[in-house]
Amino acid sequence: MKRILLTYTLSVLFLLPAFAGGKEGTSLLKYVNPFIGTTNFGTTNPGAICPNGMMSVVPFNVMGSEDNKYDKDARWWSTPYEYHNCFFTGYSHVNLSGVGCPELGSLLLMPTTGDLSVDYKEYGSRYKDEQASPGYYSNFLTRYNVKTEVTATSRTGVSRFTFPAGQSHVLLNLGEGLTNETGAFLRQVSDTEFEGMKVLGTFCYNPQAVFPIYFVMRVNKQPSASGYWKKQRPMTGVEAEWDLDNGRYKLYTRYHKEIAGDDIGAFLTFDTEEGEQIEVQMGVSFVSMENARLNLDKEQGGKNFNQVLAEARTRWEDDLSRILVEGGTEEQKTVFYTALYHTLIHPNILQDVNGQYPAMESNEILTTQGERYTVFSLWDTYRNVHQLLTLVYPERQLQMVRSMLDMYREHGWLPKWELYGRETLTMEGDPSIPVIVDTWLKGLRDFDIDLAYEAMYKSATLPGAKNLLRPDNDDYLSLGYVPLCEQYDNSVSHALEYYIADYSLSLLADALGKKEDARLFYNRSLGYKHYYSKEFGTFRPILPDGQFYSPFNPRQGENFEPNPGFHEGCAWNYTFYVPHDVKGLARLMGGQKLFIEKLQRVFDDGLYDPANEPDIAYAHLFSYFKGEEWRTQKEIQRLLQKYFKNAPDGIPGNDDTGTMSTWAIFNMMGFYPDCPGAPYYTLSTPVFDRVVIRLDAKTWGRDRLVIETERPSSESLYIRQMELGGKKLSRYRISHEELVKGGTLKFILR
Amino acid sequence: MKRILLTYTLSVLFLLPAFAGGKEGTSLLKYVNPFIGTTNFGTTNPGAICPNGMMSVVPFNVMGSEDNKYDKDARWWSTPYEYHNCFFTGYSHVNLSGVGCPELGSLLLMPTTGDLSVDYKEYGSRYKDEQASPGYYSNFLTRYNVKTEVTATSRTGVSRFTFPAGQSHVLLNLGEGLTNETGAFLRQVSDTEFEGMKVLGTFCYNPQAVFPIYFVMRVNKQPSASGYWKKQRPMTGVEAEWDLDNGRYKLYTRYHKEIAGDDIGAFLTFDTEEGEQIEVQMGVSFVSMENARLNLDKEQGGKNFNQVLAEARTRWEDDLSRILVEGGTEEQKTVFYTALYHTLIHPNILQDVNGQYPAMESNEILTTQGERYTVFSLWDTYRNVHQLLTLVYPERQLQMVRSMLDMYREHGWLPKWELYGRETLTMEGDPSIPVIVDTWLKGLRDFDIDLAYEAMYKSATLPGAKNLLRPDNDDYLSLGYVPLCEQYDNSVSHALEYYIADYSLSLLADALGKKEDARLFYNRSLGYKHYYSKEFGTFRPILPDGQFYSPFNPRQGENFEPNPGFHEGCAWNYTFYVPHDVKGLARLMGGQKLFIEKLQRVFDDGLYDPANEPDIAYAHLFSYFKGEEWRTQKEIQRLLQKYFKNAPDGIPGNDDTGTMSTWAIFNMMGFYPDCPGAPYYTLSTPVFDRVVIRLDAKTWGRDRLVIETERPSSESLYIRQMELGGKKLSRYRISHEELVKGGTLKFILR
Known part of the structure; x- marks a missing residue:
C-alpha cells in the first residue's frame, strides 16, 4: 500500500503531548x-x-x-x-x-x-x-x-x-x-x-x-x-x-x-x-x-x-474532540472525523498576528480585534457548514458573521464568494442572508443586527443594474422570477437562490418585528411556483415573453454540461429545492402522494446528484410527510454508505470547502439542517451509538449535547422511537432550541 | 526638413536666464x-x-x-x-x-x-x-x-x-x-x-x-x-x-x-x-x-x-562655455560643441541626492561624499576622453578616478567596462591604468596613489586564473605575449592593451621612485615585437607552439567580421598601435622611411578604420618623425572633414561614450594625446582661429589656455611655425605641463 495512515508511530517518536494525556485516553487524529x-x-x-x-x-x-x-x-x-x-x-x-x-x-x-x-x-x-x-x-x-x-x-x-x-x-x-x-x-x-x-x-x-x-x-x-x-x-x-x-x-x-x-x-x-x-x-x-x-x-x-x-x-486534537463518538465502525469513525477535519479548513483566517488584513475590494489595510475570516464559498456553505459551526464552534461562526459584516462596511456588499478580499461573484444568489439569519435566530447575537439587516435589505431590494449580488433583481422584483435572457444565464438557479434568501430574510424581519418586510419577503419566496411545468413535472426556464423555454429536456445538465436556466445540474437537481415551502411544492405537484412518488423516483432513477449542492437535502424532504420518514432514513444511510468512504474517492465530488463533509457529519449524527436560514433540523438514523457534542456552555446554557442510539442489531436502519430530554418525541423535525435545550436525543431503532 | 534645430525661439518663449546674460553675449546651445x-x-x-x-x-x-x-x-x-x-x-x-x-x-x-x-x-x-x-x-x-x-x-x-x-x-x-x-x-x-x-x-x-x-x-x-x-x-x-x-x-x-x-x-x-x-x-x-x-x-x-x-x-551653457572658439565655420562650431556635448554625457553620476549608491558587484549600499561615477567604457575612453576631462573638467576627472578606486575598494578590481555597479568585462586590456597614470602625471593628485598603485600592480602581476582583468596573464608574463588559444580569443588585441597599460604603469612607477617596477613594466611593454611578422609587415597571431598563425590574411576583420587574434578589426588596424614605442616599431619595420610609407599606405589603401579605437591615433604617428608632420596635419583635416559633419551621420561609427567626439574636439583645437598614459600631446592644425579653454586656476595655475591660429587663407592646411608662451616652438609633441604653463599656443599656417 502506497500511502499509510500515520498513527501512534509518530507520537511515540516525537513524544507529542497531545497523545500523552488526552482526556479520552486516545487520540482522535488516527x-x-x-x-x-x-x-x-x-x-x-x-x-x-x-x-x-x-x-x-x-x-x-x-x-x-x-x-x-x-x-x-x-x-x-x-x-x-x-x-x-x-x-x-x-x-x-x-x-x-x-x-x-x-x-x-x-x-x-x-x-x-x-x-x-x-x-x-x-x-x-x-x-x-x-x-x-x-x-x-x-x-x-x-x-x-x-x-x-x-x-x-x-x-x-x-x-x-x-x-x-x-x-x-x-x-x-x-x-x-x-x-x-x-x-x-x-x-x-x-x-x-x-x-x-x-x-x-x-x-x-x-x-x-x-x-x-x-x-x-x-x-x-x-x-x-x-x-x-x-x-x-x-x-x-x-x-x-x-x-x-x-x-x-x-x-x-x-x-x-x-x-x-x-x-x-x-x-x-x-x-x-x-x-x-x-x-x-x-x-x-x-x-x-x-x-x-x-x-x-x-x-x-x-x-x-x-x-x-x-x-x-494539539490544535487538531482540541478541535476534533469537540465531538466524541462511540460505536460505529472504524471506517465510519474515520469518515466522520476526516469530514470534521475537512470542514475546519475553510473559512480561514486572513489577518496577520498583528491583526492587519487587506480590506474587502480595497487597497486599504485595516486591523481587526478578533479573527478576520476569508474564503467564503457561500453558495455551498450556507446550506450546512455554518449551521455546524454555529452549534459546535459558535465563537468561530460569530466571528465569521462579523467578518461578513465588515466586508459590507468596507465594500458595500455582503460576500457571495469572497476570496482573500476579492468578491469573485462565483455561483449565484444571495447566500450571506441565510447564514446571518440562521446564526441570529439560533441565538448567536453578538453582532450588529441592524447593520446586517441594512446589508441584506440592500441586496434584496436594490434595482438590478447597481445590484452586485442580484444582477437580475429588476426582473425578479417585477415578475417574481428571472426569465432566461441568455442561453446559459442560469436564470432558474438564480431565482431559486433569491427565494430561499428572501424566505430567510422574512424570518429575521419577523423576529425583528418588521412585519411588513416579513410579509414582502415571504411572498417573494413563493415565486418559485412560476417555474413549475405541469407538462414535465419539474421547474422549467421561462422566456422573456413569459412562455416556457422550448425544447425542454429536464435531464439536460447531468454531468455538468451547460443547461439553459440551470447552473451545474439538470431540472431534476433543482426542482425540489424549495426547502422553505415543501408542503406548497407538494400541493403544486398534486399532493403528498405524487410528491413522494416523484421524489422517490429521483433517487430510484438516478436523477439525484450527490456531488453538488442543489439537491443534497432532497432525502430529508420525505420526513416533512408523516409516515414517509423511513424513506429519509433509508436514503441517507444508502448515500452515506455509497459515497462516503475511508478511501481517496470517499467524497462524491468537490468537497466544496467542507459542504459535502458537513452533510456526512450531520447525517451520521442523526440530524440535518435541510432548510438554510430556518433554525430546524430533520432527524434521521445516526450511525454511531453515542455522540457527545461538547457545547460552549456560555452560548448554549449546557456543556454537552448527547445523542444516543439503541440499535437492536447492526443492520437496524429505521427509527422506532425517539426521546428528547427524556421525553418521547414524535416529530422528525425539531428546532435548534428544542435540540439544545433537550440535551439528550435518543433514538431507538427497530 | 523634418527636424529643426532649436535655437532662440525657445529662449524667447521661456525667457531663459542662460540666454539673457551669457558672458559671451550669445548662447553656445545653438x-x-x-x-x-x-x-x-x-x-x-x-x-x-x-x-x-x-x-x-x-x-x-x-x-x-x-x-x-x-x-x-x-x-x-x-x-x-x-x-x-x-x-x-x-x-x-x-x-x-x-x-x-x-x-x-x-x-x-x-x-x-x-x-x-x-x-x-x-x-x-x-x-x-x-x-x-x-x-x-x-x-x-x-x-x-x-x-x-x-x-x-x-x-x-x-x-x-x-x-x-x-x-x-x-x-x-x-x-x-x-x-x-x-x-x-x-x-x-x-x-x-x-x-x-x-x-x-x-x-x-x-x-x-x-x-x-x-x-x-x-x-x-x-x-x-x-x-x-x-x-x-x-x-x-x-x-x-x-x-x-x-x-x-x-x-x-x-x-x-x-x-x-x-x-x-x-x-x-x-x-x-x-x-x-x-x-x-x-x-x-x-x-x-x-x-x-x-x-x-x-x-x-x-x-x-x-x-x-x-x-x-543653464547647466549645459556653463559646461560648454568652458571652451570658447572663434573662427571656423558654423558647421565646424556645431560639430565641435556637439562633440563636447556628447563627451559630457558619460561617465555619469550614480549616486542619489543623499549620496547613496550601489557598491560595485555587491548588494551593499554605500554613501559617497562627492560624485560616484558610472558607465566607464574604458577601452574607448582611456584613449582621449579622460585626457580632455583632466584638462578642462579636472574636478570631474578627479572624482572619476576616486570612483574607480572606490570600485577597487569594494570589488577588488579597477573597472574595465563598468556599468551601474557591474563589471561587464566588455572588450579587453587593463584600461584603468593609463587613465589613472595620465591623471596623476598631469598633476591631479588628490587621490590615494598608494592604493591606486596597489590596484594596478595587482592586475598587472596576479597570475591569470584569478586575474579578472587579465585572464591570460600567465602566458603574458611567461612568454611576453598572449598566444592564440581559441580561434576568436582576440589574443593580439589583449596583449597590445597589456603593453600600453604596462608602459603607463612603468611611467608611474618611475615617478613614484619604484625603479625596479618601472624597469619590469617597461620591458614588458616592448613584448609587442613578438607579434611582428616580417612576411606580412603586420602583427600576426602566435600559436601556443610559438609559430605564427596560418593561413593569415592581414585584411581579415575589416567590417567587423570575426578575425583570429584581433578584436573588431584587421591586423592593419592594430599593427601601429604601439604608441609608447613608435620609434621602436619603426626600427622593427626597417626604419623611418619604410614605417612612414607603410603608415601612409594604410590611409591611402583604405586600411584605416575611422570608426573604431585601435587606429584612431595613427595619423598622429607621422609627427614622431621630423619632416613628416605635414602628413599628420593633412590626414587629420581630411578625416575631420570626411567623418565629422553637422548631420545625423556626422560621427563615423559608435561614438563610444564620447571617444569619437573627443577625437574631433582635440584635433579641431590642434593637439591630441596620442599615447594614453603619457602626458604628451601631438600638435596639428586647428580648425578655429582662436580657442580659449577656461581652466581651473587652482588646478592649473592659470585660468585660461589660448590657442591662436594665423591662417593666410581659409585653405591653409599646414603649420609653418608655432609659438608656445610667446616663444618659438619647433617640436610637434609637447608635454601637458609645457602646454598649460605656456598659456598660449600659437600656430602660424602657410
Whole structure:
C-alpha cells in the first residue's frame, strides 16, 4: 500500500503531548485520513494545515509529467494534489481545499540533489511512503533519496528535508502554481532568507479578482551557493544567437537584489552529509512582506519542526474532540472525523498576528480585534457548514458573521464568494442572508443586527443594474422570477437562490418585528411556483415573453454540461429545492402522494446528484410527510454508505470547502439542517451509538449535547422511537432550541 | 526638413536666464545639434539630459513597426533612437549614448488618445516637428495630435504632453526597452503616483551583469481611471477557452496593489480639454524606490516643466562655455560643441541626492561624499576622453578616478567596462591604468596613489586564473605575449592593451621612485615585437607552439567580421598601435622611411578604420618623425572633414561614450594625446582661429589656455611655425605641463 495512515508511530517518536494525556485516553487524529477526497474530484488534499489556518503546505503533483493522470494545464483542474498522480514538483504554500476552480497553490518548494536543474519538468520526482495526518505530511522522493516532511502553524509552514550526502538544493518556484495568475517579485535578504510577492487570482476565470500574497522564506543552514532563475523570453535573429539563455531558464548566480518576472524562482545549494536535515520555514501574509516576517517570527520563532508539529496536532486534537463518538465502525469513525477535519479548513483566517488584513475590494489595510475570516464559498456553505459551526464552534461562526459584516462596511456588499478580499461573484444568489439569519435566530447575537439587516435589505431590494449580488433583481422584483435572457444565464438557479434568501430574510424581519418586510419577503419566496411545468413535472426556464423555454429536456445538465436556466445540474437537481415551502411544492405537484412518488423516483432513477449542492437535502424532504420518514432514513444511510468512504474517492465530488463533509457529519449524527436560514433540523438514523457534542456552555446554557442510539442489531436502519430530554418525541423535525435545550436525543431503532 | 534645430525661439518663449546674460553675449546651445550621430551607428540620441546626468529622456523609435528601417529585435541594435526610423513608442528613461551593445532604455512613457490600447505595436505613432537642443526634445505625434516635450534634471525627467480634447492616456511600459533583461515590479502609490523596479542588464550579452533600476512616476492631474496591464502567458485546452486574456495583454482595472511580471505596464486615463497639458515626472535611483522619490522631490519639487528646462539649459551653457572658439565655420562650431556635448554625457553620476549608491558587484549600499561615477567604457575612453576631462573638467576627472578606486575598494578590481555597479568585462586590456597614470602625471593628485598603485600592480602581476582583468596573464608574463588559444580569443588585441597599460604603469612607477617596477613594466611593454611578422609587415597571431598563425590574411576583420587574434578589426588596424614605442616599431619595420610609407599606405589603401579605437591615433604617428608632420596635419583635416559633419551621420561609427567626439574636439583645437598614459600631446592644425579653454586656476595655475591660429587663407592646411608662451616652438609633441604653463599656443599656417 502506497500511502499509510500515520498513527501512534509518530507520537511515540516525537513524544507529542497531545497523545500523552488526552482526556479520552486516545487520540482522535488516527481517525483522520487526509487522503479521503483526494481523487474523484473531491479536491481535498493531504497537506499540512492547522484548523482554519491561513497556511497549508501541500504536495503538488499536478504538472510536469505525462506520467501524471491529470495535468493542471491540460484540463479544468482545481487542486494541487491528485491521489493517482505520481510526479511531485514541490510543496505549494497556501491552498484551497475542496473547490472547483483553480486558485492559489503557489510558492512551490522543492528539494533536489545532484546537478542543479530549475525546470520543473526536469527536477520533479516520483515518490513513495506517503504519510499524512492532521498537521503533517511526508513522502520519500525516490529520484533524490530525500525524505520530505511538512507541518504548519496558522500562518506559516515548515518543511524538513532529509538529504543524502553530496550536493543538495532547495528550490522556490514562483513561476508555477495552481493559480492562473502569473508574476512575482523576489529579494534575497540574506544568505538564508528571501522575501517576495506573488500575484494570485482570476478564480473561476474572473480576470479582475486579483490579489497579492507576500512571503518570507528562511533556511536553517548556510547555503554554499544561492541565486535566482528566470525563464527568458524567446528571441529571434542575431539576438537569439548571442543570448545563450534565449527562451530558457537563466540562472542568476551573481545578482542578489530584487528580481521580478512571470517565471522566476530562487535556489539554495548545500553541501549535505548523509541524513542531514534542513528545515525551510515559510511565513505568508496578504498584507505585506513585513507582516509575513512578523508572522514567521511570532509563530515559529525559536521552534523547530517537531515543536511546530506537536502544536499543530494539539490544535487538531482540541478541535476534533469537540465531538466524541462511540460505536460505529472504524471506517465510519474515520469518515466522520476526516469530514470534521475537512470542514475546519475553510473559512480561514486572513489577518496577520498583528491583526492587519487587506480590506474587502480595497487597497486599504485595516486591523481587526478578533479573527478576520476569508474564503467564503457561500453558495455551498450556507446550506450546512455554518449551521455546524454555529452549534459546535459558535465563537468561530460569530466571528465569521462579523467578518461578513465588515466586508459590507468596507465594500458595500455582503460576500457571495469572497476570496482573500476579492468578491469573485462565483455561483449565484444571495447566500450571506441565510447564514446571518440562521446564526441570529439560533441565538448567536453578538453582532450588529441592524447593520446586517441594512446589508441584506440592500441586496434584496436594490434595482438590478447597481445590484452586485442580484444582477437580475429588476426582473425578479417585477415578475417574481428571472426569465432566461441568455442561453446559459442560469436564470432558474438564480431565482431559486433569491427565494430561499428572501424566505430567510422574512424570518429575521419577523423576529425583528418588521412585519411588513416579513410579509414582502415571504411572498417573494413563493415565486418559485412560476417555474413549475405541469407538462414535465419539474421547474422549467421561462422566456422573456413569459412562455416556457422550448425544447425542454429536464435531464439536460447531468454531468455538468451547460443547461439553459440551470447552473451545474439538470431540472431534476433543482426542482425540489424549495426547502422553505415543501408542503406548497407538494400541493403544486398534486399532493403528498405524487410528491413522494416523484421524489422517490429521483433517487430510484438516478436523477439525484450527490456531488453538488442543489439537491443534497432532497432525502430529508420525505420526513416533512408523516409516515414517509423511513424513506429519509433509508436514503441517507444508502448515500452515506455509497459515497462516503475511508478511501481517496470517499467524497462524491468537490468537497466544496467542507459542504459535502458537513452533510456526512450531520447525517451520521442523526440530524440535518435541510432548510438554510430556518433554525430546524430533520432527524434521521445516526450511525454511531453515542455522540457527545461538547457545547460552549456560555452560548448554549449546557456543556454537552448527547445523542444516543439503541440499535437492536447492526443492520437496524429505521427509527422506532425517539426521546428528547427524556421525553418521547414524535416529530422528525425539531428546532435548534428544542435540540439544545433537550440535551439528550435518543433514538431507538427497530 | 523634418527636424529643426532649436535655437532662440525657445529662449524667447521661456525667457531663459542662460540666454539673457551669457558672458559671451550669445548662447553656445545653438551650436549643439543632438541629431548628430543618430544614424550610421553613431548610437547617440537626441533626448534630454543634463551634463553627466543619470537621467536621460529619449524618444524611443526602434520597435513595433515594419515601417521602421531598423528594429531592435531584428538585429544587433544598441540605441533607443534611429534618425531614419519613424514609429515612436514612447520616451525611454535612462539610456546609454554612443555604445555598441543594447542596454537600459526602458521605463517607456507614451501618451495616446482615444480607445485605450496597451500593445506598443498598436499604440505607437508616427511623428513630425522634431526639435532638440541640450536638455530638450520635442515632437508631434501625428496619430494622436499630441505635442510631446521632455527635459531632465540630473536624476529625474519630466515630460509635457499637450493633448487634444477627449479621452487621453499616459502609458508606462515596463515590458519593453533596449535592455535584453526582462521583469519588473509596479505599485500604485496613489491616484497620481506609481513606484516600481525593473531588472536591467546582460550588456554585451553578459548574462550575469544584471542590475535593478527603481523609479517613481508622478502626474500632475488626477486621472479618471488607472490600472495595470500584463501580457498573459499562452494557455492551452480548456484553460484557453475560459481565459479570455490568454496570451494577450490583460488590463487590471480593479487591482491596484503590487504587480510583477515580464511584460507589465501602467495606464492613466484623463479627460482632457483641447490643448490641455499634462506633466509626467519620473525620478530614478539605482538604490531604492525611496531614493527615487527623494531624487524626484529634491530635484523637481515645486518646479514645473519650464523651470526644469531652464536649469538644464543653464547647466549645459556653463559646461560648454568652458571652451570658447572663434573662427571656423558654423558647421565646424556645431560639430565641435556637439562633440563636447556628447563627451559630457558619460561617465555619469550614480549616486542619489543623499549620496547613496550601489557598491560595485555587491548588494551593499554605500554613501559617497562627492560624485560616484558610472558607465566607464574604458577601452574607448582611456584613449582621449579622460585626457580632455583632466584638462578642462579636472574636478570631474578627479572624482572619476576616486570612483574607480572606490570600485577597487569594494570589488577588488579597477573597472574595465563598468556599468551601474557591474563589471561587464566588455572588450579587453587593463584600461584603468593609463587613465589613472595620465591623471596623476598631469598633476591631479588628490587621490590615494598608494592604493591606486596597489590596484594596478595587482592586475598587472596576479597570475591569470584569478586575474579578472587579465585572464591570460600567465602566458603574458611567461612568454611576453598572449598566444592564440581559441580561434576568436582576440589574443593580439589583449596583449597590445597589456603593453600600453604596462608602459603607463612603468611611467608611474618611475615617478613614484619604484625603479625596479618601472624597469619590469617597461620591458614588458616592448613584448609587442613578438607579434611582428616580417612576411606580412603586420602583427600576426602566435600559436601556443610559438609559430605564427596560418593561413593569415592581414585584411581579415575589416567590417567587423570575426578575425583570429584581433578584436573588431584587421591586423592593419592594430599593427601601429604601439604608441609608447613608435620609434621602436619603426626600427622593427626597417626604419623611418619604410614605417612612414607603410603608415601612409594604410590611409591611402583604405586600411584605416575611422570608426573604431585601435587606429584612431595613427595619423598622429607621422609627427614622431621630423619632416613628416605635414602628413599628420593633412590626414587629420581630411578625416575631420570626411567623418565629422553637422548631420545625423556626422560621427563615423559608435561614438563610444564620447571617444569619437573627443577625437574631433582635440584635433579641431590642434593637439591630441596620442599615447594614453603619457602626458604628451601631438600638435596639428586647428580648425578655429582662436580657442580659449577656461581652466581651473587652482588646478592649473592659470585660468585660461589660448590657442591662436594665423591662417593666410581659409585653405591653409599646414603649420609653418608655432609659438608656445610667446616663444618659438619647433617640436610637434609637447608635454601637458609645457602646454598649460605656456598659456598660449600659437600656430602660424602657410
